Amino acid sequence: QQPVQSPQAVILREGEDAVINCSSSKALYSVHWYRQKHGEAPVFLMILLKGGEQKGHEKISASFNEKKQQSSLYLTASQLSYSGTYFCGTDDTPLVFGKGTRLSVIA
Amino acid sequence: EAGVVQSPRYKIIEKKQPVAFWCNPISGHNTLYWYRQNLGQGPELLIRYENEEAVDDSQLPKDRFSAERLKGVDSTLKIQPAELGDSAVYLCASSPLAGGPWGPETQYFGPGTRLLVL
Numbered sequence: 191q192q193p194v195q196s197p198q199a200v201i202l203r204e205g206e207d208a209v210i211n212c213s214s215s216k217a218l219y220s221v222h223w224y225r226q227k228h229g230e231a232p233v234f235l236m237i238l239l240k241g242g243e244q245k246g247h248e249k250i251s252a253s254f255n256e257k258k259q260q261s262s263l264y265l266t267a268s269q270l271s272y273s274g275t276y277f278c279g280t281d282d283t284p285l286v287f288g289k290g291t292r293l294s295v296i297a
Numbered sequence: 298e299a300g301v302v303q304s305p306r307y308k309i310i311e312k313k314q315p316v317a318f319w320c321n322p323i324s325g326h327n328t329l330y331w332y333r334q335n336l337g338q339g340p341e342l343l344i345r346y347e348n349e350e351a352v353d354d355s356q357l358p359k360d361r362f363s364a365e366r367l368k369g370v371d372s373t374l375k376i377q378p379a380e381l382g383d384s385a386v387y388l389c390a391s392s393p394l395a396g397g398p399w400g401p402e403t404q405y406f407g408p409g410t411r412l413l414v415l
Contacts, residue, residue, distance in 0.1 A: 192339075222403065231301075231388060231406035232340065277339050285402055287339035 191215055193280045195288035202268045202295045210263040210291045212278030221254055221261040222279040226290070232277060235263075268295045299323065301407030303389050309413045315377035318410045322370070322391030329366060330404060331374050332388040340388055340406075346372065379414045386411050 193214045200208055212221060219240045224232040238254035238261055250272075252263045265272055273295045279285035302321040310316050322329050327348050332340035343362065345353040348369035357364065361380070366372040376383055390404040 224406075231408050234403055234405070237403060281402070285404065287341075289337075289339050 192286055193221075193278055193288040195276075195278060195291050197291060198289075199292040200294070202272075202293065204270060204295060204297055205267050208265045208268060208293060210265075210276050210278075210293070212261045212263070212280075212288055214259045214280050216259065216280075218254075218256065218259055218261075218280055220281040221252075222281075222285055223250075223252060223261075223263050224277045224279065224287075225274045226277065227274040235276075265293070268293075270295050270297065301389055301391055301405055303387075303407035303410055305410055306408060307411050307413075309415065310379055311415050312381055313378040315375065316379050316412065317376075318374045318387050318389075318412075320372045320374070320389030320407060322372070322389070323405055326391035326393055326405070327369065328392045328402075329372050330388075330390040330392075331364060331372070332390065334386045334388055334409070336385075343374070343387075379412075381414050384412055384414045 193212050196211045202208055221238045223235040225235050226232040236252055238252055240256055250265055252261060254261045261278060273293055275290040275292045277287045277290045279287045301323055304319050308316055329346040331343040333343055334340045342356055344351055344357045344364050346366045349366050362376055364374045386409040388409045389407040392402055392404045
């Protein structure tokens with residue numbers, strides 16, 4: 191079952207913060223986050239595991255609420271390089287990706 | 298470490314023509330995936346291989362799509378005949394069998410092949 195991401199799109203100015211949400215209708219063991227820049231392949235950002243263990247990106251953080259079956263990606267003090275489409279993937283084997291959140295950071 | 302390699306990067310064909318995409322995964326990665334990504338959408342799995350065995354091909358339109366992974370390394374995805382609705386980006390990804398350094402099923406994507414069917 192495909193996870194639901196929100197918002198679908200967001201525009202930020204450099205230095206602003208953003209939150210991207212990913213919700214599932216099923217219990218989750220892990221949530222994976224990827225970023226895809228226009229015309230490029232998706233690139234792994236981080237994985238969040240049941241029990242709170244988090245591994246991944248140094249400048250982007252995330253949370254995983256197992257009870258709510260939801261994960262949120264936090265981008266703080268956004269930079270132009272953060273622009274792209276962010277996908278969450280839930281831990282079916284293989285991953286099932288959401289439709290993505292398009293993030294645009296402007297100067 | 299070399300990444301996932303795909304070719305061609307772009308392909309334009311007329312409908313009803315055949316087309317093939319090639320993927321070379323990261324060395325040592327036993328799991329290989331083929332995805333289709335339509336404009337504005339997330340990647341959708343077509344087929345997954347564990348070594349040379351296709352373990353999940355439920356989303357592969359078998360009437361026109363076929364794939365193979367000989368010797369458990371390189372893989373080829375073929376469409377014959379292509380239809381207008383097949384226009385999309387075809388992504389190949391790979392992962393270590395037991396999961397990458399970041400946990401289970403972390404996938405490393407290639408640059409994709411952008412297909413346009415006229």
